[in-house]
Each structure stands twice: as C-alpha cells, then as structure tokens.
Amino acid sequence: MATTTARPSPTAPTTGPAATRRGRPAxxxxxxxxxxxxxxxxxxxxxxxxxxxxxxxxxxxxxxxDVLSDWESMEWVGLDNYRTMFTEDPSFWHAVQxxxxxxxVATPLKLAAALGVAVLLNRSFTGAGLFRGLFYLPSLLxxxxxxxxxxxxxxxxxxxxxxxxxxxxxxxxxWVNDPxxxxxxxxxxxxxxxxxxxxxFLAGLKQVPVELYEAAEVDGAxxxxxxxxxxxxxxSPVIFFNLVLETxxxxxxxxxxxxxxxxxxxxxxxxxxxxxxxxxKGWNEYQMGYASxxxxxxxxxxxxxxxxxxxxxRFWVHYSDGED
Amino acid sequence: MTLxxxxxxxxxxxxxxVVLYPLVWMFGSSFKAQSEVLxxxxxxxxxxxxxxxxxxxxxxxxxxxxxxxNSALVAGLTVVANCVSCLxxxxxxxxxxxxxxxxxxxxxxxxxxxxxxxxxxPQFVMFKTxxxxxxxxxxxxxxxxxxxxxxxFFVFLMVQFMRGVPRxxxxxxxxxxxxxxxxxxxxxxxLSRPALVSTAIxxxxxxxxxxxxxxxxxxxxxxxxxxxxxTLFIDSSGQSSWGPMFAMSVLSLAPVFLFFVAFQRMLVxxxxxxxLKG
Numbered sequence: 158m159a160t161t162t163a164r165p166s167p168t169a170p171t172t173g174p175a176a177t178r179r180g181r182p183a184x185x186x187x188x189x190x191x192x193x194x195x196x197x198x199x200x201x202x203x204x205x206x207x208x209x210x211x212x213x214x215x216x217x218x219x220x221x222x223d224v225l226s227d228w229e230s231m232e233w234v235g236l237d238n239y240r241t242m243f244t245e246d247p248s249f250w251h252a253v254q255x256x257x258x259x260x261x262v263a264t265p266l267k268l269a270a271a272l273g274v275a276v277l278l279n280r281s282f283t284g285a286g287l288f289r290g291l292f293y294l295p296s297l298l299x300x301x302x303x304x305x306x307x308x309x310x311x312x313x314x315x316x317x318x319x320x321x322x323x324x325x326x327x328x329x330x331x332w333v334n335d336p337x338x339x340x341x342x343x344x345x346x347x348x349x350x351x352x353x354x355x356x357x358f359l360a361g362l363k364q365v366p367v368e369l370y371e372a373a374e375v376d377g378a379x380x381x382x383x384x385x386x387x388x389x390x391x392x393s394p395v396i397f398f399n400l401v402l403e404t405x406x407x408x409x410x411x412x413x414x415x416x417x418x419x420x421x422x423x424x425x426x427x428x429x430x431x432x433x434x435x436x437x438k439g440w441n442e443y444q445m446g447y448a449s450x451x452x453x454x455x456x457x458x459x460x461x462x463x464x465x466x467x468x469x470x471r472f473w474v475h476y477s478d479g480e481d
Numbered sequence: 482m483t484l485x486x487x488x489x490x491x492x493x494x495x496x497x498x499v500v501l502y503p504l505v506w507m508f509g510s511s512f513k514a515q516s517e518v519l520x521x522x523x524x525x526x527x528x529x530x531x532x533x534x535x536x537x538x539x540x541x542x543x544x545x546x547x548x549x550x551n552s553a554l555v556a557g558l559t560v561v562a563n564c565v566s567c568l569x570x571x572x573x574x575x576x577x578x579x580x581x582x583x584x585x586x587x588x589x590x591x592x593x594x595x596x597x598x599x600x601x602x603p604q605f606v607m608f609k610t611x612x613x614x615x616x617x618x619x620x621x622x623x624x625x626x627x628x629x630x631x632x633x634f635f636v637f638l639m640v641q642f643m644r645g646v647p648r649x650x651x652x653x654x655x656x657x658x659x660x661x662x663x664x665x666x667x668x669x670x671x672l673s674r675p676a677l678v679s680t681a682i683x684x685x686x687x688x689x690x691x692x693x694x695x696x697x698x699x700x701x702x703x704x705x706x707x708x709x710x711x712t713l714f715i716d717s718s719g720q721s722s723w724g725p726m727f728a729m730s731v732l733s734l735a736p737v738f739l740f741f742v743a744f745q746r747m748l749v750x751x752x753x754x755x756x757l758k759g
Contacts, residue, residue, distance in 0.1 A: 184655075185578070187661065188577050188579065188661050189578065189579040191573075191577055192578065192580075192661075193573075193579055195572050195665070196573040196585065198569055198570065198629050198630050199566065199570035199585075199589070199636065200585075202566075203592070205629070206626045207592055207595070207631065209603075209607070210603035211600065211603065214599070214602055214603035217602070217603065217606065222606070224606065277492060278493075280489075286746070288493055288497065290741075290745045290746075293748070294500075294504070294738075295504075297741055298504070298690070298734050298737055301689075301692070301734065301737075302709075302711045302712060302730075303711060303729075303733045303734050304730075304734070306711060306715070306727075307503055307504075307727070307730060311506070315519045316519055316520065317506060317521075317522035319520075320522040321522055349500065349503070405596065409596055409598060411598075412693070415712070416712065432598045432693070435598060436697075439601075440697060452600075453599070455596065456599045459596055463594065
C-alpha cells in the first residue's frame with residue numbers, strides 16, 4: 158500500500174506544487190469513497206442478513222414467539238427458554254450428547270484417515286492425481302441428501318452391508334434402526350468423506366523440505382520415526398487448520414441425521430443432532446423463541462470449543478517460520 | 482522387496498474400491514428390479530431395467546423434472562449473485578484504502594466462522610415478515626443473502642486471489658488516469674477470471690447439495706428443489722420406493738459428478754489454495 162502512495166511524488170514537481178497539494182488527498186478521498194461503494198453490498202448484507210437477525214434472535218430467545226400468531230401475542234418470558242432447555246427438555250441433553258459424540262468421534266477418525274491416505278499419496282507415481290481425485294469425490298457429493306439415502310439403505314436390515322457380513326457367517330442388524338448403532342453409521346458416512354482434509358494435508362506435505370527426511374535417513378531413522386519426528390510436527394499447522402474446520406463442521410451435521418431418522422432424530426433420539434433438534438423445535442413445533450435460545454447456546458458452545466482448540470494448539474502447533 | 486514395493490498400490494486399490502463402492506453400487510442398483518435393489522450387494526443388476534427412472538420421475542403429483550429445474554434456478558442465481566457481490570467486496574478489501582478497512586475485514590473473517598444455523602431462525606422470521614416465505618416465488622430468501630456477499634468464504638477466496646495479482650498493474654492503470662472503478666473494470670475484473678470460475682463452481686455444487694435452508698424456506702410441493710423432494714421418498718417409505726428413490730438420487734448427483742469430471746484438477750487445487758494460504 159505504501160508504495161502506491163509514495164510513487165507519484167517524484168513526478169509531482171512537473172505538474173506543479175498546487176497539483177501535489179490537491180492531487181494526493183483528492184485521490185485518497187476518491188479511493189476511500191470507492192472503497193465504500195464497492196463494499197456497500199457486503200455492508201448491507203452484514204447489517205440486514207447478519208447483525209440485525211443476530212440481535213433479533215437474542216431478543217426472541219427471551220420471548221415465546223411462535224411465528225404463527227401475530228407479534229402482539231408475543232410475550233417476554235425472561236430466561237424461561239434457557240431454563241426449560243437446561244432443566245426440562247431431556248431431548249436437549251440427548252442432542253448435546255449426540256452432537257458431541259458425533260463431532261468428537263468422527264473428526265479424529267476422519268482426520269486420521271485423511272492424513273494416512275495423504276502420506277500414501279505423497280509420492281509422485283503414475284495415477285497419483287487420479288487417486289487423489291477419486292478420494293476427493295465423496296467430499297463433493299457426500300453432504301447431499303442423495304448420498305445419505307444410499308448410505309442409510311446400505312445399512313438397512315436387508316441392505317448391502319448385511320449381505321456382505323453374511324459371507325462371513327455374521328448375522329447383521331438393522332443398524333439404522335438400532336439406537337446403539339444408528340449414530341455409528343452416520344459417523345462412518347462422515348469419515349468416508351475424508352477427501353477434503355486429505356487434499357489440504359497433501360498440499361501441506363508438499364511444503365515439508367525433503368532435506369529433513371534425507372538428514373533423518375542419514376541418521377538412520379526408519380519410516381515411523383520420520384513420520385513422528387518430521388511429518389507430524391511440520392504438518393501441525395495444517396492439522397490444526399483441518400481440526401478447527403472439521404470440528405465446526407461436525408457440530409453442524411444435519412442432513413444425514415435428518416435422512417436417517419426421517420426428521421425425527423430417532424431411534425430414541427440417538428441421531429438427534431443439535432441442529433436437528435433446533436429444526437424440530439422451530440419448524441415442527443413453531444417454538445421460535447425456544448429455537449432462538451438454542452441457537453445462541455449453540456453459538457456460545459461452538460465459540461467455546463473453537464477457543465479451546467486454539468488454546469491447546471499453542472502446545473502442539475509448530476510454525477517453521479518461528480512465529481509462534 | 483517386491484512385497485514392500487507392492488504394498489502401496491495394493492492399499493490404494495483396495496481403498497479405492499471401498500471409497501467408490503457406495504457410489505457405484507448406487508448407480509448399479511438404480512437399474513435393478515424392485516426385488517433386488519436393497520439386498521443385492523453386487524454392483525451389477527441381475528437384469529438391467531430403466532423402470533425405476535420412469536417410476537421416480539412420475540412418483541409425485543409434480544414431475545421430478547420440475548424439482549431439477551427449481552434446483553437449477555436456485556443454484557444458477559446463487560452462482561451469479563455470489564460472483565458479482567463477492568468480487569466487489571473482495572476488490573475493496575484487497576486493493577482499496579479506506580477508513581476502518583481492517584475492522585471490516587476482521588468482521589468478515591469472523592462471519593466466516595459463524596455457523597449458518599445460528600442465524601436461520603431470525604432470518605426466517607425476518608423474511609416471513611417481509612412476506613417472502615411461501616408465495617409465488619419463494620426463492621428470494623435463498624438468493625438475496627448471496628446478492629449481499631454474505632458468503633464470506635468466497636469473499637475471502639477472492640481477496641486471497643487478488644493479493645496474488647501484481648500491484649504494478651493497478652499503479653500503471655492509475656498513472657494512465659484510471660479511477661478505482663477503472664482499475665476494477667480493466668485490471669481486476671479480467672484478471673480475476675480463475676477466482677470467479679472456482680467461486681462459480683463451488684457455489685453451484687454447494688447450493689445444489691444444500692438441504693437445510695431449502696427445507697426451511699420451501700413448503701409448496703411445486704417449488705421444491707431436488708434434495709427436498711428426495712426426502713419425500715423417505716416419508717412414503719415402503720420397501721417399494723427404494724428403487725425410484727435411488728434412480729432420482731443418481732440423477733440428482735449427476736451434475737455435480739459431471740462438474741467433477743470436467744474440473745477435477747481445479748476443484749482439488751481450488752479448495753487447497755483457498756484453504757491454506759490464510
């Protein structure tokens with residue numbers, strides 16, 4: 158930025174002192190105005206689509222607003238929604254538990270798979286690009302309703318998974334109808350989409366200096382030692398980035414749980430993701446005030462989790478440029 | 482030695498089989514007869530039949546084609562809206578100097594991490610108050626936010642891209658008498674094509690796959706998009722509807738798959754550069 162403003166000055170004397178005095182501030186002013194002109198759609202969006210709704214939802218969370226009746230019948234109920242949520246709504250706690258289990262199990266598994274495959278692919282050989290593309294494909298399609306449908310049908314009592322298990326004489330279950338296993342199938346679906354973090358890991362692996370590995374080999378390090386002492390620490394910023402991203406994504410899982418349970422969160426609340434509970438409260442039971450309160454708790458929870466991840470990151474993330 | 486050399490390709494091939502099986506099986510099963518759709522784990526039908534496709538297409542009072550048209554409409558408009566609005570905002574952030582720029586930029590990064598579900602309730606209430614929910618054209622709540630550059634990810638992606646465009650070009654244009662608008666029109670816009678293309682492709686795919694917002698805002702069968710319509714199959718779920726449901730699922734994945742085939746390298750690299758350089 159500094160160079161832009163400094164550059165015209167050598168030529169300034171030829172256009173006269175008056176032009177210098179007037180010209181430079183004038184251009185700054187024009188640029189300042191232009192900045193806001195270009196930014197105006199975004200600013201308007203920030204105000205109307207983000208800021209105002211956020212405040213509105215904070216307000217609604219203290220009311221019993223239900224969308225159906227008009228605004229006049231809305232009542233201020235103080236902290237009632239929050240109190241109900243924490244003390245009188247067992248489904249809320251089921252939702253919290255389901256979401257935590259999902260995020261805390263699926264995220265590490267997915268990242269481990271992504272890292273493992275990335276290490277396998279981080280070598281130039283014929284077809285490396287093809288494999289990379291194929292493994293990425295589920296990430297591209299996997300969030301869709303269509304794939305959730307296929308997934309659920311595969312784990313159905315009569316589904317392909319049980320046919321496969323039958324080969325080995327194992328009697329399958331109706332995985333998706335069993336409260337002990339239903340969430341597990343959704344976790345597998347999430348892990349299956351390891352391609353997106355894998356691609357990011359691959360890019361990170363390319364940045365690790367080859368000399369490090371060469372030096373380690375000279376010192377007699379085997380592949381495991383090289384992975385633990387070079388790859389992992391060098392890759393830690395990328396692992397951190399993926400961890401933050403995938404954790405936040407994990408907390409927001411909705412589509413697969415909706416499809417598996419036909420929008421109910423069943424069997425026995427076992428797939429009742431937090432967002433699904435919020436949807437049921439807001440759009441099936443028209444408790445918009447309650448849903449708003451849930452949204453705010455959700456926001457604070459995600460903020461807290463992200464802060465914890467960032468906090469712990471200090472202990473294990475190494476930046477090779479020395480900026481800690 | 483040979484065994485060690487073979488370990489990697491064998492692992493990769495097995496892994497590919499596991500990863501691709503659900504997709505290939507889904508495709509094969511969509512051509513199976515009703516009796517074998519679910520439990521035949523072979524990817525090949527015993528007998529190929531297009532019956533599921535015709536049944537799925539006409540399963541509801543409204544033809545499934547209508548849902549695809551609706552989906553395409555929403556996705557297409559979102560693409561245009563995102564490209565235009567995010568490019569404008571990105572130019573301001575990346576190239577122009579104005580008061581509070583750092584502050585607004587920090588806010589933009591903050592909204593990047595803001596979960597969409599937090600805002601959906603009040604946005605819904607707001608759009609309903611405007612009378613935009615339901616009605617003859619219920620897509621406004623799905624499009625208008627994109628027109629206002631609320632998809633911070635794409636703003637960020639384009640800012641990162643523009644930082645790679647040499648500043649000397651702007652300066653040269655400025656010396657030649659270009660205003661900031663001229664620089665945008667003659668320098669940044671033509672040079673931002675790669676960023677626009679990835680924004681377009683990712684907006685399309687994400688919107689095409691999006692479910693939550695479409696579920697919330699669309700209540701009239703005729704206005705349903707493909708993902709919302711697909712869930713109707715589950716509602717009526719007798720064993721009998723698995724086949725048609727598979728067939729329509731395959732069709733709904735087809736556009737994304739075609740994009741993947743056409744732009745594979747760009748998609749893979751696109752997510753990279755956008756993600757990492759932050």
